[in-house]
Amino acid sequence: MQRLLLTILICLTPVFAFAGEAEIRAAQSSIKGQIEAFIAGDDARAYSYAAPNIKRMFPTLERFMAMVRQGYQPVYRPRSLAFDKAVELSGETIMQRVLTTAPNGRNYEAVYTLKRQADGTFRITGVSLREAASLAI
Incomplete structure (x- = not known):
């Protein structure tokens, strides 16, 4: 019985790891999409990546973009x-x-x-910025 349970866990482990990787890739795709929209000047598309909690705080596209331009230049116009x-x-x-x-x-x-979100997409619920000494990964 223990051997069967161990075999099942070993077989399922890659599935769980893959599911996590797929979710991370989907989240990264949302971030990348929003930044590409910022760079392209497509404010409406950039706003579409914001989660409902962000849209409640910034209920109009104009207010959202004013907040981004004022406080988030590193992701609004990254080098x-x-x-x-x-x-x-x-x-x-x-x-x-x-x-x-x-x-x-x-x-x-x-x-x-x-x-x-309910439709399966990942939407941005917040961004915290801090200055860093370098970009070493």
């Missing part, structure tokens, strides 16, 4: 960008670390949180 560590906090929430260089040449660490 460079690299995904670093990601953690699946639950099956519904991902935390993704992004290393970026702002337009002024300073390095930043952006920590994104994303939550899976």
